[in-house]
Amino acid sequence: MRVYLDNNATTKLDKDVLEAMIPYMTEIYGNASSLHSFGREATRGMNESREKIANILGVSPKEIIFTASGVEGDNLAIRGIARAYKNRGKHIITSSIEHPGVKETLNDLKKEGFEITFLPVDKDGVVSLEALKDSIREDTILISIMHANNEVGTIQPVEEIGKIAKEHRIIFHMDAVQTAGKIVLKPLEIGADIVVFSAHKFHGPKGIAAMYVRNGVRLGKLITGGGQEGKMRPGTSNVAGMVGMATALEKAVKDMDENIKKESELRDYFEEQLLKNLPEIVVNAKNVKRLPGTSSIQFRYLEGESILLTLNYKGIAVSSGSACSSDDLQASHVLLAMGIPIEFAHGTIRFSLGNETTKEEIDYTIESVIETINKLRVISPLWGEFVDNR
Numbered sequence: 001m002r003v004y005l006d007n008n009a010t011t012k013l014d015k016d017v018l019e020a021m022i023p024y025m026t027e028i029y030g031n032a033s034s035l036h037s038f039g040r041e042a043t044r045g046m047n048e049s050r051e052k053i054a055n056i057l058g059v060s061p062k063e064i065i066f067t068a069s070g071v072e073g074d075n076l077a078i079r080g081i082a083r084a085y086k087n088r089g090k091h092i093i094t095s096s097i098e099h100p101g102v103k104e105t106l107n108d109l110k111k112e113g114f115e116i117t118f119l120p121v122d123k124d125g126v127v128s129l130e131a132l133k134d135s136i137r138e139d140t141i142l143i144s145i146m147h148a149n150n151e152v153g154t155i156q157p158v159e160e161i162g163k164i165a166k167e168h169r170i171i172f173h174m175d176a177v178q179t180a181g182k183i184v185l186k187p188l189e190i191g192a193d194i195v196v197f198s199a200h201k202f203h204g205p206k207g208i209a210a211m212y213v214r215n216g217v218r219l220g221k222l223i224t225g226g227g228q229e230g231k232m233r234p235g236t237s238n239v240a241g242m243v244g245m246a247t248a249l250e251k252a253v254k255d256m257d258e259n260i261k262k263e264s265e266l267r268d269y270f271e272e273q274l275l276k277n278l279p280e281i282v283v284n285a286k287n288v289k290r291l292p293g294t295s296s297i298q299f300r301y302l303e304g305e306s307i308l309l310t311l312n313y314k315g316i317a318v319s320s321g322s323a324c325s326s327d328d329l330q331a332s333h334v335l336l337a338m339g340i341p342i343e344f345a346h347g348t349i350r351f352s353l354g355n356e357t358t359k360e361e362i363d364y365t366i367e368s369v370i371e372t373i374n375k376l377r378v379i380s381p382l383w384g385e386f387v388d389n390r
């Protein structure tokens with residue numbers, strides 16, 4: 001049996017989405033910037049996709065900019081704001097659990113004289129609103145806080161953050177890559193000025209993402225060379241990708257309630273079974289609002305890498321820490337920020353369910369995880385030490 005439980009890293013392309021894209025990769029191959037009929041057909045596909053996405057978010061199509069990835073969108077948002085508003089101030093507030101697309105971009109901006117405040121989170125990964133209010137200064141130009149965290153699934157109090165940002169006339173950028181298509185995402189209700197999301201996280205194609213930029217918010221340009229995407233993201237339009245993204249989002253939103261129910265029920269059953277059968281495990285962010293399909297678990301006194309590889313051998317795909325940091329063995333900055341001791345952070349595994357995950361797959365995973373943990377603990381010196389000192 002092969003079980004894919006790494007849907008926070010990427011998802012499988014939906015068949016209907018592929019079908020909607022094929023014409024734009026075959027007959028409708030014109031350049032969307034060309035004035036002839038070949039180009040116009042492509043333009044139509046692009047415009048319709050932009051409208052569909054804007055409608056779902058409840059915003060204007062003019063406020064949607066397509067990019068090639070979520071990381072690119074985060075960069076364009078943060079660097080774009082930094083460039084456009086640096087005369088007003090050079091202070092930016094963020095959380096200590098952001099995706100590298102935000103975290104590393106902000107760290108890079110320090111070289112240009114920007115000061116970054118990294119807000120603490122509590123043990124469940126929730127940003128402190130008090131700390132946010134206290135950190136606001138005269139020269140604060142941007143608050144960048146994610147909607148939901150990719151590693152533990154915690155959903156942030158974004159409406160409150162939006163309100164605080166608005167009161168102080170500070171731009172609020174929200175990385176919503178983990179929430180678009182999974183939970184309700186309405187930028188106007190949240191009060192977010194820039195929202196970034198990416199197609200491949202909701203069964204769309206890789207290589208296409210989008211951002212909402214509220215009318216009136218200025219962004220400095222990062223690339224030049226054409227008029228596409230309001231000159232903010234020049235380069236020949238990836239129309240097939242846009243059509244795929246719009247189709248995928250439409251479908252995800254249509255099936256959202258059903259998917260939330262199904263995934264959270266399976267996730268809760270999964271966690272309940274593991275908690276019942278394994279000692280010394282902790283489910284992260286269990287008692288706060290979190291993504292329906294995300295389960296982050298500390299298997300104490302073990303190394304996450306050995307759990308991941310043993311499960312992989314059994315055909316089960318999971319992630320230890322963040323997918324983006326899987327090639328270096330540094331403990332996840334998210335788990336450390338939540339106050340999890342480094343040795344337990346190293347033993348944490350993320351299981352991320354998707355809309356195709358079945359009860360059979362979860363039962364097989366439960367059985368495999370229990371077997372794996374028990375086997376690995378027998379040979380784990382950390383576990384031996386723990387048992388001896390108990």
Ligand SMILES: *Cc1c(COP(=O)(O)O)cnc(C)c1O
Pocket residue numbers: 008009068069070071072099101146148149150175176177178198199201209
């Ligand atoms: C996956 C992810 C990104 C990056 O999106 P890409 O399209 O893969 O570049 C950014 N932020 C979060 C929270 C993510 O989960």
